[in-house]
Amino acid sequence: MADGTGGTGAGEHLSAAAEDLGFSSKAEVLAKSQKFWNPGKTRFWMGTGVDLVIDRREGYYLYDMSGKRLIDVHLNGGTYNLGHRNPEVVRAVTAAMGHFDIGNHHFPSMARTALAEALVRSAPPGLTKVVYGSGGGEAIDIALKTARHVTKKRKIVSIIKAYHGHTGLAVATGDERFSELFLADRPEEFPHVPFNDLAAMEDALRGRDVAAVIMETIPATYGFPLPEPGYLEAVKALCERYDALYIADEVQTGLMRTGELWGITKHGIDPDILVTGKGISGGMYPIAAVLLSERCAGWLTEDGFGHISTFGGAELGCIAALKALEICDRPETRSMVHYIADAVGSGLRDIQQTYPDWFVGIRQNGVVMGLEFDHPQGATYVMRRLYEGGVWAIFSTLDPRVLQYKPGILLSADQCEELLMRTATAIGRARDDAARDGWRGGSPARRTTGTATAAAAPVPPAASGVSTDADGAYVTTRNGRRVPVRTTVPVRKAVTR
Amino acid sequence: MTSGLLDGPFGDAVLTEPAGVPRGRAMLERAEWAARAFARYDLATVDRVVRAAAAAGAAHADEFARRAVEETGFGVAEHKRLKNLACSTGLLEAYAGHDYVSVRVDHESKIVEIPRPAGVVLALTPSTNPVATVYFKILLSLMTRNAVVVCPHPLARSVCADAARVMAEAAVAAGAPDGCVQWVGEPSVPLLNALMTDERTDVVVATGGVQVVRAAYRSGNPAIGVGPGNVPVLVDATADLAAAARRIVDSKSFDNSVLCTNESVLLVEDAVADAFVKALGRAGAHLLTDDERDRVRDLLFPGGVFDTSCVGRDAVTLAGRAGVRVPAGTRVLLAPFDLVVPEEPLAHEKLCPVLGLVRVPTARSGIDAARAVLRISGAGHSAAVHSTDPATILAFGAAVRVLRVSVNTGASLGGSGLETNLAPTMTIGTGFFGRSSVGENLEPRHLVNHTRLAWNADPAVTMPDVTAATGSVWAPPTGPVPAYPHASNTSEAADVLRAAGAGVPAVPREPLSAESADLREEVRRMVVAELRRIVEG
Structure with missing residues (x-):
């Protein structure tokens, strides 16, 4: 089938x-x-050996048109947090279709108001109003526009290799691969700084000309490098010191994926703006939401028509979101996520002990996981073997060394065991594949617990802006200055195939 | 477009599931995780958990007894307090030294037994003995390393929820896995049916009305259901009449007859009947005249069906409602009738202190009458006999279709094992007679299976000494179960791993950089200020 x-x-x-x-x-x-x-x-997927055309879908299972079954641990970044076609969400939306449609975005609405209240009640204190988008990108744009309106400043600081979506403003916060393609990069207004580098962050903020720092609580598309303990807290403090807003992009880390409803609360941070998307849709009807502090919400009073979106806050989406939020926030769900995180984490550590030279790191926060392999394309090898073995997990677009591994938050104990068994086999086979292609396990065996900053990844300099040399990893700034990127593990030599 | 987007295992049922069911299913799923973890616990931890839960239950025995009476209107608070104690610390004493965890090696038979818990116990509890039954089923589950979801009778849901919560919190604080004790807050029949039939339920333990118990057996899941009682008690001419009278009145008035083991129909040998009725009167019973009996019958069985508003009411209240004058302090109403037949309402189960009274010519005919009582209902449940004649006692036991007979003791506390050496229980197995899978008083061992490792029986084959290995089969948890999901690069996560015995290097705890040290200090100051603000309101 991989032909x-x-x-x-x-x-x-x-x-x-x-x-x-x-x-x-x-x-x-x-x-x-x-x-x-x-x-x-x-063609990309056909060439990768993942010739998937998703047909039937049920719970955490996907079925290719051929009938092949896959356990989904990609979940489209948490969109299918609750499984595909979660029966409760299906029921809620189906019932709602007997009464609601998308609705008229200009008018007050029962569904939008009910969801807004539920979101505000669920969120960190200080967030008091909700604006809707039809998807995560639009929601990020709303957040960035809001920050500019509030601070009357234009600059938005984001992380190198950040991913906040591909709409007009959001795309400029992310990797140049996507912004330059459409001439949408605006480096003067959208400076990027290395992750886990407080000095660089402070440099970017010191001029007091920054409207907001936007941070994924864990950068997903970069392979979930974990913020060093204290990093996000310190960024928040820097924001306060230099009068910039803190925007928490909780699209992938929200909705109980870290074992708390919102990942940012594990850092004790009350953000000025919080963005949610993907999973809030229940995987059934697109919707995204921006939660604003009272200070940020001023424009909603000043000009309530400031952001117009016909589909933003579609009422059927609100019904799906209300149900998704309710399921995510149940005490039973929280408990299960802790169990799943514990079971999958320890299962992965066992697998790691079998292949310590190949499977070199586990980045984990709840069921947000990045698996690091000792090869620049390691995750692609593993993804292919997982697919063959009935598991769908995707490599990290911006660091293909790392596999995104995102178990569902309602996964059963049996499903976890099965997933781990399949994963162990695939990781072993992928190691053999890499060895056949010339990989020799060139670096000394090591294990990490996720502290390794993403900068440790030997990504091609042209693509990332991160380079390595004998002194370690550094970023070349636009004015040619070399800024070291801190890592807590030795930077390894790039592995050649 | 004709494709059925709702096809699949859920089908159209997705659109019709009653409220509360999704949440209930989530509880079972959580319970399954808890059961998996719990099934690997060692004996010492299990003991600690059981002790903590029992102590917490006992500490609230009085409070919950009073609240149960207030919420349901049934029973006597003091008696419920005794039952709550019997089903908390009392169970602990009864099963002290019992071990449902350790691996047992039998060198003689060359068989090793490994206890394997059921998994997820769905515990249905009644309104009549609400808290005691909740305590009982939780402790049995904990002793055997099962997770339990309590589904209380709606009439007692509030006090039962608190009873379950108190034990759950104590158990988890003592090291039990999170979610090993849960409870349904808003019980309903559709919810109950959904949970009983859910494949995540490993065993249903049903105490309640006939319909609930039959539904448990129909669920397709393993079920331990117990049928209703209707207890005949025979007093023959050889009995110690004074003692028997005292015991029967005490038993019948205990908690106003809400234990399903309470006496229902008294069969007394003619020769001693008058003397015995007098003795009963001295013990606190009031003999109804025929007219009074009819009024009480009409009160209890309007239209021939038992009025549940009479459940657990005291004798004086019932008499008042029937318009019958009785002396203050009357504890039992004696309702005489002639023949034990189904059309006589007073021959049916009465969960209130009204005791049917039938005179029988001989002990032999008394045994026949007892069989007649059980033809009406209560087969497999309980009976009692007061006699000093071993032949009569044995003949009674061999003929009457019940699986426990209290001899010269009250049936309420005798059959439930609180005044006899039967297993102390709130769940009476009615066995094959009563269409149940268990014929004994429910006890912990009913909730655990054993995996048996069996070597070849050939005397030439020797079984190695596996005793030393048995100690490492189960292990205590190394921290809270499950561990809190700290990010893997934090020192907290490393601490968890180290506690679990993994060779993890310590995560460096030095600050990010010298430059950021003051920043951290600032963050710390802000957090402290914020906390102070919250604390000081």
Whole structure:
């Protein structure tokens, strides 16, 4: 199946959905996908050996058109936190469709108001109002526009290799790969600083010309490098010292994924703005939300029509979100996340002991996990073998050494055991694959607990702005200055294939 | 488009699930995690957990007894206090020295037994003995390393929730896994049915009405359900009449007859009947005239069906409601009738201090009458006999279709093991007679299976001495279960791992950099100021 042809061709069993859509084979879907939809993406996955066309989906299982079953630990960044087609969310949305539609975004609404109240009650103290977007990118744009309005300043500081979405302003906070493609990079207004580097952060803020610092509580697309203890707290203090707002991007770390409803509360930080998306939709109806402090919410009084979004806060989405939030915030769910985190964490550490030279690090906060491998493309190797073995987990786009491993928050104990068994096998096989391709386990065996900053990753300098030399990792700033990136583990030599 | 987007295992049921069920299912899922962890605990920790939960229950025995009476309107607070103590520290004493955890090695038979808990116990508890039954089922579950979800009768839900909470908190504080004791706050029949049939429920332990118990057996899950009682008590001519009268009145008035082991129909041999009725009168019973009996019958069984508003009311109150004058201090109403037949309402179970009275010509015919009582209801449950004739006592036991007979002692506390050496219980197994899977008083061992390792029986094959290895099969937890999910790069996470025995290097605790040290200090000061603000309000 990894031959790129996708599917078994004539005679394959097709789902009713495929037939309804007029397809006669998986190959036909793949061909037409390239022709009419997205040739780049379609070919990329076929080339990677992940020839997946998701058909049926149920709980934490995905089924390819071929019928192959996969345990989903990608979850689209937590969108499927509660599993696919969670029956409670399905029920809520289905029932709501008997009464609601998207709604009229100009008017007060029962659903929007009820969700806003529920979000405010759930959030860290100080957040008092809610603005809706139709997706995470729009929500980030709302947060950034709000920060500029409140502070009357333009600069937004983000982390190198941050990912906050691909809309107009959000894309400029992220990796140049995506902003330069569309001439949307604006380095003067959107300075990027290395993660876990307080000196660089303070340098960026010292001029008091920064509207806000935007931080994912754990940078997801960068492979979940963990903030060093005290780092986020110190960034918040710097924000206060230099009159910048702190925007917590909780799109991937919110909704109980860290074992608390909002990951930022584990740091004791009351952000000025908090953004949630993905999982708040229950995976059933797109919606995202921005929670604002009273200070930030002024524009909602000054000009309530300041941000107009026809689909933002769609009422069906609000119903899905109310249910998703309620499920996430149950004491039972919190307890289960602690159990799952404990079980999967210790299971992964056991696997690590078998392959200490290859599986070199586990970054974990609750069920937010990044698995580090001793190869620049390590996660791609593992992803391929996991896929073959019935598990879907994705590499980190901005650090393919690291596999994003995101178990669902309602995973059962049996599912955890099965997941770990499949994972152990795949990691071992991926190690053999890498060895066949010339990997020799060149670096001394080591284990990390996630403290390694992302800068330890030997990413190509052109793509990341992070370079390494004999002195360690450094970032070259736009004015040519070299800023060392702190790491707590020795920076390894780049592994060549 | 015809594709059924709601296809799949949930189907259309997704759209019809009653309120409260999703939350209930979440409890079972959490319980399953807890049960997995608990099943690996060692004996010392289990003992500590059980002791803590029992002590917490005992400390609230009085408070919850009073609250149970207030909430349900049933019973006698002082008697409920005694039951709450019996089912907390009392159980601890009864099962002191019992071990449902350790691996047992039998060198003779070459068999090793490894206790394996059921997993998730769904405990249905009644309104009549609410707190005692909650305590009882929780402690049995904890003794056997099971997780338990308590589903109380709606009439007693508030006090039962608090009773479960008190034990849960004490158990977890003593090291039990989080979620090993949970309770349903808003019980309902649809919710109960959903939980009983859920595949995460490993065993249903049902105490309650016939319908609930039958539903438990229909659930498709293993169930220990107990049928209703309807207790015949025979007093023959050889009995110590004064003692028997005292014991029967004490038992029948205990907690106003809400224990399902309470006497229902008194069968007394004609030769001593008059003397015995007098003795009963001296002990606090009031013999109703035929007219009074009819009024009491009409009160208890309007239209032939027992009125549950009479459950657990005291004798004087019932008499008042029936318009019958009785002396103050009357504890039991004696309702005479002729024949034990189904159409006689007074021959049915009465969870209140009204005792049917039937004169029988001989002990032999008394045994037949006792069989008749149990044909109406209560098969497999309890009976009592007051006699000094071993032949009568044995004949009674061999003929009457019950699985426990209290001999020369009150049935309420005798059958439930509080005044006999039967297993002390709030759940009476009615066995095959009573269409139940258990024929004994429910005790901890009913909630645990054993994996048996069996070597070849051939005398030439020897079993190695595995005794030394048995000690390492179970282990105490190394911290809270589950561990709090600290980020893996924090010193707290490293501490957890080290406690668990993993070879983890200490995480450096030095500040981020010299430059940031003052920043940290500032953060610390801000946090302290904030805390002070909160504390000082």
